[in-house]
Amino acid sequence: MGIFTNPSSPSFTRALHIKDRFLQSFDSLKQLKHVHSQLIRIGLDQENYLLNLLLRSSFDFKDTHYTRLVFHQTHEPNVFLWNTMVRGLVSIDCFKDAIASYASMRREGFSPTGFTFPFVLKACARLLDFRLGLKLHSQVVKLGFSCDVFVNTSLVSLYAKCGYIEDALKVFDDIPNKNVVSCTAIITGLAKCGNMERARLLFDEMGEKDIVSWSTMIQGYASNGLPKQALELFHNMLDHGLKPDCYAMVGALSACARLGALELGEWASSLMNIDEFSINPVLGTALIDMYAKCGSMTKAYDVFKGIRAKDRVVWNAEISGLAMNGHIPAAFAVFGQMQKYGIPPDGNTFVGLLCGCTHAGLVNEGRQYFNIMVRILSLAPTIEHYGCMVDLLSRAGLLDEAHQLIKSMPMEANAVVWGSLLGGCRLHRDTQLAEHVLKKLVELEPWNAGNYVQLSNIYSASHKWDDAENVRSLMGERGMTKLRGCSWIEVCGIVHEFLVGDTSHPLSEGIYSKLSELDKDLRAAGYVPTTEYVLFDIEDEEKEHFLGCHSEKLAVAFGLISTGPAEVIRVVKNLRVCGDCHEAIKLISKITGREIIVRDTNRFHCFSGGTCSCKDYW
């Protein structure tokens, strides 16, 4: 029996006093230890209720040494103390220790309670240990917790995190009293495996929605490449009178980043106290990334400067942003700063740096960074690093060396790597190697129509008519639908979408008359439309007249007629920018004196005064 059962005991008031002290927070471990010493002095240091509060507070300081000391000095730990131990270890990310602690608890003969399982299952989920999960699940059943909604929600989350969505669904379906949390757990799992339709059905069926469920859906759309749906839901959430939390904000910002929707992104960020972005590095990173992907590095840098506790991810986002926007010396300088501040770089840091080298064609610098990473820092290069190196070498025309590197890689090359080599083939007009690469790409991405189109174009150009025809019929057999080129432009906070040859826009007439006006100007400037790009074109479209109707041209023309003369025109395209359009947009930037930024699947093209920041390589 504990001290609180006997109010007449002389220690009762002192125990109450100490209990109240535990309900406040502690500024330092020293303060906590002081209260511990008081417990010992007044002889209450074996009072399990108070010890449990002490143990719980001790985890705030992430000092497992002291935590263990408290626990081991307890003569007769009860199940509350064991649960607190497991929970605390999970809360400080010591998942293996948490599981070990659970094992000790069982060895000591304690039977887990309904509270124990959520903690230990969470540890298991974070370790992605499916086998242990199965064992725990059978204990859950054996000990009679199969109807506990808390325990089952943890199981759903565990299976979903490990990628076993069917098992997760099975557990979920059998939960008798589902609630908003268990629904959110399964929605997370469905979103993770890309099944947003089913996730949405469940979401719409949920009676009660809270900020977590909204945020989960928004984030699910954003990370599954459905940014418009993400933003639509974000608006819905606001209409329901909910204020975005940092999770919803990160989802909305990443959707804006994908769409290149700068104004929307700034509007979204204005819904949150601006200080939050300086205090929370996750939020800050999302905002940097949004600005970077919208081509606005000046603003990204302001955010970056303001973030108080810059972790490695913050630094990486800034470096990558600068690199992808072509500010290479600045990217190198920020890397220098990062080292000065003693933040050790990781693999992602080097992806950013190598991407910068590729952008600027700095072959030697790229080789140096690769060596620093591998030889000095002993970081194992991933396929992304090889992709950057292949890109770098290919761009410089070192196609053989790039091809050799692919063959010598410790892993199988993926489509990105082969795609980089193909870029080099395109730039340096090597159709033979391109044919080889495209065959690989068709194998690796049988669903990607662009590869078939390019391969067939190359066959046609080298008069291999039969091969060309075979590729075409293969496309037909596989029921391929060509991915239609699609571009977005945001004007006054509204995202306008254009498809190839689109005439559905309300201002379509104005857009096309602007295009024919530009056509005259371009011809007067001596521009001759080129057909050689057709060879490597991924959009299989008739080019019956110059300045045809590729989506990026439509979007640019719309930008010209609907924005002020000093505004930057920002277009985002879902495919690589077409070569012909690229030439045309360069000249449009010269004739109109406008700055035009086109982000395609590979990189930024900043057109200004008749040239492009990509130096005609993409």
Add this chain to the structure above:
DNA sequence: ATAGGGTTAG
């Protein structure tokens, strides 16, 4: 007398 499950950026 004590506690619990679900959501974020590269």
